[in-house]
Amino acid sequence: MKSFWSWLKRHTILYHLTVIALVFIGVAVASFVAMALGTRHSARRTVPDFVGLRLNDAEYFADRRNLEIIVNDSLHVSAYPGGVILDQLPKGGVVVKPGRKVYVTINSSRQRMVAVPYVAGRSLRQAKNMLETAGLTIDHLEYVEDIATNYVLAEYVNGVEILEESELKAEKGSGVVLRVGVAAGERTTAVPQVVARSLFEAKSRLWESGLNIGEIVFDEGIPALDRNRAKVYKQSVMPSRAASYGSRISLHLTLDSEKIESAVAECEREVKATLKAKMEADSIAKAEQRLLEEGANSAASQDKAQQQSEDNFFF
DSSP states (O other), rough: HHHHHHHHHHHHHHHHHHHHHHHHHHHHHHHHHHHHHHHHOOEEEEEEOOSSSHHHHHHHEEEEETTTEEEEEOOTTSSSTTBOOOOOOSSSOOOOTTTTTEEEEOOOOOOOEEEOHHHHHHBBBHHHHHHHTTTTTEEEEEEOOOTTBBBBEEEEEEEEEOOTTOOOOTTOOOOOOEEEOTTOOOOOOOOOOOOSSOHHHHHHHHHTTTTTEEEEEETTTTGGGGGGOOEEEEEEEEEOEEEEOOOOEEEEEOOOOOHHHHHHHHHHHHHHHHHHHHHHHHHHHHHHHHHHHHHHHHHHHHHHHHHHHHHHHHH
């Protein structure tokens, strides 16, 4: 090795080139090592799934894995208790470097309070729209006999009647009970089609038709935060059929587009069959009415002819 360096030193240009190359290699190696140490290139952590955990429990597990929890937002989802984590970024199972921040959305303990509007004396549709604008919803409809159908007679929150001078507040999203009138001769309403609609849209259409919401069933495995994307694929009473005012319609929801498409096709067949049956029934009723009218006319003509004959006999 010494003889090599001695030989190399006798060739000045080659010697300097060799020294430059060695320095360059040394700097590159040192930079790589420094970068690896600075970025902990070889260290990895798998982010746990914090969804459903309380914030303090999540912070404990994060600290043990050299991760940091940052509360990024808060929502109110009634399906979860207050203080639990609803969503996180990065998601559980993602591999990150130590010290990485995990941003979470937590469930707030309660919603903010909003003023309850006075909706008595208005139509059911107007009352529903006013409540939704205020951030409230309908709990259920109570029908009582009245001269006008689907006009709100009274409203209640937690059993307390809301009067025009009331200044009651309720949590945003709370339900209001509406007492609604129905005329003696109008006991049924047509069930609207709510298949392929979101839960909010389905509820709105059913309430406008004077119907209540029954059981709400989501497909298994749909997280609470994704339920607003789910669509109705089954309703307990098919569209266009008659139901008593105040009846409860149960809904099943899914994220499966094939289920929804199949349900839409079934509803279309049901509506067509219902309309066809109604047209046939109307045709039969009209034919029977026409026969009755013809029979009545014939009887009247016979009576008139008989009366004329009797008159001619006496004169």
